[in-house]
Amino acid sequence: xxxxxxxxxxxxxxxxxxxxxxxxxxxxxxxxxxxxxxxxxxxxxxxxxxxxxxxxxxxxxxxxxxxxxxxxxxxxxxxxxxxxxxxxxxxxxxxxxxxxxxxxxxxxxxxxxxxxxxxxxxxxxxxxxxxxxxxxxxxxxxxxxxxxxxxxxxxxxxxxxxxxxxxxxxxxxxxxxxxxxxxxxxxxxxxxxxxxxxxxxxxxxxxxxxxxxxxxxxxxxxxxxxxxxxxxxxxxxxxxxxxxxxxxxxxxx
Numbered sequence: 001x002x003x004x005x006x007x008x009x010x011x012x013x014x015x016x017x018x019x020x021x022x023x024x025x026x027x028x029x030x031x032x033x034x035x036x037x038x039x040x041x042x043x044x045x046x047x048x049x050x051x052x053x054x055x056x057x058x059x060x061x062x063x064x065x066x067x068x069x070x071x072x073x074x075x076x077x078x079x080x081x082x083x084x085x086x087x088x089x090x091x092x093x094x095x096x097x098x099x100x101x102x103x104x105x106x107x108x109x110x111x112x113x114x115x116x117x118x119x120x121x122x123x124x125x126x127x128x129x130x131x132x133x134x135x136x137x138x139x140x141x142x143x144x145x146x147x148x149x150x151x152x153x154x155x156x157x158x159x160x161x162x163x164x165x166x167x168x169x170x171x172x173x174x175x176x177x178x179x180x181x182x183x184x185x186x187x188x189x190x191x192x193x194x195x196x197x198x199x200x201x202x203x204x205x206x207x208x209x210x211x212x213x214x215x216x217x218x219x220x221x222x223x224x225x226x227x228x229x230x231x232x233x234x235x236x237x238x239x240x241x242x243x244x245x246x247x248x249x250x251x252x253x
Contacts, residue, residue, distance in 0.1 A: 034079030034147040034155040040072040045136055045162050052103070052123040052140065054166035054221070060126075061166055061217045068123040070161060071108075076115050079149030085117060087159065088143040092117045100141030102127060103161065121161050126221050129165070137163045166219040173215050180206050184240075193243075 009025040040050040054060055056067035074092070076085060084091065087105065088098035098105040102125045109118040121141070129137035140163035147155040186203040187196040231251045238247035 032079040032149065033153050034077055034083060034149050036074065036076040036085070036145055036147045036155040036157045038072060038074050038145060038157050038159045040070065043070075047160070047162065049139070049160040049162045050121060051136075051162050051164060052121065053164045054123070054126045054137075055164070055219070057123065057126060057166070059219070061169055061219050068103075069120055071118070071120045072159070074117040074119065074145055074157075074159070076117075076147045076155065078115060078147070079153050079155070080151050081149065083147055083149045085145070085147045087117075087119070087145050098143060100143065100161075102140040102163065105141070105143060105159070105161075119159070123161075123163060126166065127163050128221065135165050137165050139163075166221060168219045169217050171215050173213055175212060180208060182206055 007027045009027075010022065011025065012020055012022045014020045040048065043051045045051050050070035050072055052070050053062075053067035055062040056065045056069075057063065074085070074087075076083075086092060087096075087107065088100070090096050090098045092107050092110060094107055094110050096107040100121075103121055103123040105119055105121045107117060108120050109116075111117075123140060127137045127140055129135075139160050141161050143159040145157045145159050182204055183196075184192075185196040185198045186200040187194075188199040188201050188204075189195045191201065191204070229251060231249050236247045236249050239245070240247055
């Protein structure tokens with residue numbers, strides 16, 4: 001029933017000769033005010049919010065590990081019955097879903113006796129927030145939770161889901177890379193001063209690709225892959241038998 005109202009009863013007593021006495025009985029009905037509290041299940045962050053990870057997305061560095069889903073419980077007192085509770089403007093009934101900017105919240109259970117609503121949230125897309133490393137990118141979604149009783153009194157809370165950024169990764173592949181081999185038998189007088197036993201300038205240079213030497217994951221935010229070669233120390237430890245000179249390594253840009 002609605003609160004914050006009064007019932008007034010007027011009484012009059014009349015005796016046998018017509019004399020009267022009157023009085024008034026006033027009953028004040030207090031206004032019950034609802035309350036609401038959002039309690040995220042672990043893991044939570046410093047702000048006490050639910051936390052999900054971009055890494056668990058399909059394109060993430062740990063795809064399918066379950067870290068895109070978070071759960072929790074909304075507890076409330078109803079105020080003056082009957083009451084209604086909404087999440088993101090959607091009535092909190094079992095199975096109801098609320099689509100946010102980066103994920104979907106699902107009402108998993110409603111206990112009208114103990115006044116609780118259980119929920120789960122699943123991240124469906126990454127955020128684009130500047131910051132290095134696995135930083136907390138802040139709220140992926142925020143849902144308004146509102147309890148309204150029969151006379152219009154309300155209680156409000158925010159259900160906040162924060163998102164941990166994903167990062168790219170690269171590792172050396174467990175594979176044999178092979179060797180680069182040239183033979184001095186192919187040296188020519190033009191470059192060496194004397195011909196080898198089978199001079200062929202084209203065979204004095206060899207190249208190969210090392211793209212398969214690494215495995216990489218761009219992460220949920222996507223990205224590009226590039227390679228760079230660095231020569232650590234120019235001396236190879238080899239000596240040219242024809243000239244006696246050291247063979248050095250040179251990086252040509």
